[in-house]
Amino acid sequence: MEVEPFSLPLSTPLETAAGIIETRRGFLVRVDIEGTPGLGEATPLSGWTESRPACEDALRAVDDPTSALSDNRLADTPAARHAVSLATLDARARAAGRPLYRYLGGDGRVEAVPINATVGDGTPEAAAAAVETAVREGYPAVKLKVGARDPEADLDRVTAVRSKAPDVELRLDANGAWSERTAKRLLPEFADRDVSVLEQPLSAGSLDAHARLRDRGVDIALDEGVVEHGFDAVLAADAAAVLVCKPMALGGIDVARNVVRSARIAGVDAVVTTTIDGAVARAGAVHLAASLPGLRPCGLGTGGLLGTDLRSDVAPVTDGKAAVPQGKGNIPPR
Known part of the structure; x- marks a missing residue:
């Protein structure tokens, strides 16, 4: 599994109860599930998820995405789990040849x-x-x-x-x-x-x-x-x-x-x-x-x-x- 940091500046700083947000920093996660690539994103937010360092530590400790999801080891780091889960679902939907919403169980085409x-x-x-x-x-x-x-x-x-x-x-x-x-x-x-x-x-x-x-x-x-x-x-x-x-x-x-x-x-x-x-x-x-x-x-x-x-x-x-x-x-x- 590959973990790539990113930083996205806001167009205008946003004032929140937890402080001013000027930049959203997170990680892109790339996985390979039975030969099919998948891409996920972890963008931690103070007050809502784990810290960015905790998110990075959790992601870099994952050797097998499927096992990390099944054994619930990412339960205390929701942003990290989000990235691994999204990347895995992305790969599986690609392998199935369907848009993600259809793979999740959506019925019919939704524009x-x-x-x-x-x-x-x-x-x-x-x-x-x-x-x-x-x-x-x-x-x-x-x-x-x-x-x-x-x-x-x-x-x-x-x-x-x-x-x-x-x-x-x-x-x-x-x-x-x-x-x-x-x-x-x-x-x-x-x-x-x-x-x-x-x-x-x-x-x-x-x-x-x-x-x-x-x-x-x-x-x-x-x-x-x-x-x-x-x-x-x-x-x-x-x-x-x-x-x-x-x-x-x-x-x-x-x-x-x-x-x-x-x-x-x-x-x-x-x-x-x-x-x-x-x-x-x-x-x-x-x-x-x-x-x-x-x-x-x-x-x-x-x-x-x-x-x-x-x-x-x-x-x-x-x-x-x-x-x-x-x-x-x-x-x-x-």
Whole structure:
């Protein structure tokens, strides 16, 4: 197995709760499965996965990719497992002569999957203008970042967005910024403004507190909470109506697919998103979404945040949809 480091600068530094991200650094992984090559990507992200050094150590310790996956030795390094799993699935899909989404179990040809636009923190006027642009570009859903400002300011932003875009599906992502009391006060206001989903309103620690926010007119989604507690615990606590599944943080598109399918059986919805990954991992996430019919619009349009990428024109976004690669495996080799 070959491990190749890479570094991808962002087009504009991104401020997050964990700090400012200027560059995404990770590893391309190349495997050979019974004579067929496969390519995977590990792009660790602080707060979501293992550290970059831990990821590299785990990858360089792998001598047999198949054994490393079967004996679960990569369970504590999800980004490393993601890379090995994606590379292995890529090779097997190529050997089978099928696009990855078909190899995963997708039924029929899927040309594209709907995705959401993301609008960051800004004034009410700026948020409304950005959402108007997203609607014109064909996005069926928009996720508005909230929680960085006073709650009343966020209400003003949501009101402004709705005045300009009354019909688009509107989601909010608070990244754990609020207290339970604040969230309970805001939820009826959001419901009145036809907000469909409120993602991670509270910190990831308390599932019971999220459960107490359920059934208030807006679906509660968990993102960080899924990674911290695991799907079984989220389900047992009845803490979410929607799971936000990041393959890189969960340990692979195979793991994420099992989570989505199990959630659906339990009556819980799910979406697939990325962690500002390179083109190899983003393509894998698009294949994952394509293999699961009926998903809500997913968060797969993050390639525009990168100044450079591992590949060009992979799963391009047009009219609010990401094109699904149709060649053998994940993406065409080069």
